[in-house]
Amino acid sequence: MLLKNKTALITGSNRGIGLSILKCFAEQGCNILAHSRREDLDFIRVTEEISKDYNVDISLIYFDLEDSSAIKSAMRSIFKAKMPIDILVNSAGIIHGGLFQMTPICDIRKVLDVNLFGMLEVTQLVCKYMVRKKTGSIINISSVAGIDLSPGNSAYGLSKAAVIAFSKTLSAELSTYGIRVNVVAPSLTDTDMAATDQAKKERQLLTDATDHFVRMAQPNEIADLVCFLASDKSAFINGQVIRIDGGNKF
Amino acid sequence: MNNEKLYIQAFVDAFEIDESEVSDLEYESIQNWDSVGHMMLMAGLEEAFDIMLEMEDIIDFSGFSRGKELLAKYDILV
Numbered sequence: 506m507l508l509k510n511k512t513a514l515i516t517g518s519n520r521g522i523g524l525s526i527l528k529c530f531a532e533q534g535c536n537i538l539a540h541s542r543r544e545d546l547d548f549i550r551v552t553e554e555i556s557k558d559y560n561v562d563i564s565l566i567y568f569d570l571e572d573s574s575a576i577k578s579a580m581r582s583i584f585k586a587k588m589p590i591d592i593l594v595n596s597a598g599i600i601h602g603g604l605f606q607m608t609p610i611c612d613i614r615k616v617l618d619v620n621l622f623g624m625l626e627v628t629q630l631v632c633k634y635m636v637r638k639k640t641g642s643i644i645n646i647s648s649v650a651g652i653d654l655s656p657g658n659s660a661y662g663l664s665k666a667a668v669i670a671f672s673k674t675l676s677a678e679l680s681t682y683g684i685r686v687n688v689v690a691p692s693l694t695d696t697d698m699a700a701t702d703q704a705k706k707e708r709q710l711l712t713d714a715t716d717h718f719v720r721m722a723q724p725n726e727i728a729d730l731v732c733f734l735a736s737d738k739s740a741f742i743n744g745q746v747i748r749i750d751g752g753n754k755f
Numbered sequence: 756m757n758n759e760k761l762y763i764q765a766f767v768d769a770f771e772i773d774e775s776e777v778s779d780l781e782y783e784s785i786q787n788w789d790s791v792g793h794m795m796l797m798a799g800l801e802e803a804f805d806i807m808l809e810m811e812d813i814i815d816f817s818g819f820s821r822g823k824e825l826l827a828k829y830d831i832l833v
Contacts, residue, residue: 581807630807637798681791 507736509534512562512589516540516570516627517597519548521696522646525724526594527563529732531555536562538588540579540597542569564588570597570623571615580630592735593631593643595624598664600698605659613660620664625671632679641684644734645672646727649692649750665690669746676744685743687734692750695721718751761803762826762833766819769796781818804831 513530517523519541527539539552544567556563566583568575583590598620601612628643635641650658651665669688676686693699693707699721700708711721730749733739756764766777770787782788788796797813800806800822806829808816816822823833 577807584801584807585805629810633794633798633801636794637802682794 506532506534507732507738508592511591511735512536512538513592513594513735514538514540514566514583514590514627514631515594515596516624519545521596521698522691522694522724522727523594523596524551525728526596526731527552528555529725529728530592530735531559531561531563533732533736534559534561535592535735538564538566538583538590540566540568542597543567570627571618573626576623576626577630580627584634589638590631590634591638591641593628593635593641594731594735595628595643595645595668597623598646599661600701600704601660602657602704603660604657608659613663616660616664617667620661621667621671624668628675632675632684635679635684636682639683641679641682642735642739643672643675643679643684643686644731645669645686645688646731647672647688647690647746649690649748652690652746652748672746673744680743685734685739687739687742687744688746689727689730689734690746690748690750691722691727692748692753693721694727695723719753720751722749722751758804758831758833762800762823765796765799765803769799778819782816784818800826804829806831 508530513535515523515527515537518527518539527537530537541548549565552563552565566579568579599616601616645668647668648665650662651669654662654666672686672688679686693704693711698704711719714720727749730747734742763774763777766780767774770785770792780788782793797808801808812825816825826833
């Protein structure tokens, strides 16, 4: 098992790619601090089943990424309980699409608050723990939208581009402590987010295609890569941005 | 270990120096107290005293003496 005896904090683990990462990590023997914004009975049930199936500990952590005090309070409780954090996966995020000229600035701020600033706050607190241990692996989920920056990406694409820039900087700063930082940039992935209106056009293109690789990514495909980057199998991979898109570009 | 010993030990561990070298130390006064060493010290103090330092205090932590004043804000008397 790739992640036996490790503990990972996964943000946004209650759905989509985050949930898939949670399952993949559990299969590989990882104990998990499973974050979601709020308590959800279905999610509690799912994590209890996964915990039992794979004999790993899964602790649920709730905080809103837009609430700085809530983030600090939650992280304080983790540190006070002496829960280790060997791996951090920043998977939580919200989607937004639309031309810049038709996007209220407050919408852009909200996307940045969740996708970037909330992520920065969590990471800054976890980093201090990892610095003490002189080890750790941080994987930030970006998007091809943050690289290709096609029309309609002044909020979501902007936030994901910032995730990439931040991750590269952080990798340069934390290398000295033996902590790796990498980015995974998926293309449109078959989750709730892909079912939204914002993703409709791209989803249609991918659904209608007949080429084997012209399709939506599957969450487990993203999770497998994240798992590899979290593990010691990728010990010399650091500061990288890895696209996972079937070789497509829209 | 009392608070003073814990405090001194954090410096000793972070900068790999002797106890006797600690009392007049200030940020960047020795090679090992650079920004990297600073974060190691902050991490060590947080663990030793079971506290979470605010960012403004991490930035303001300019020396051994100043550090004691800052820790008092967290009810840690050194």
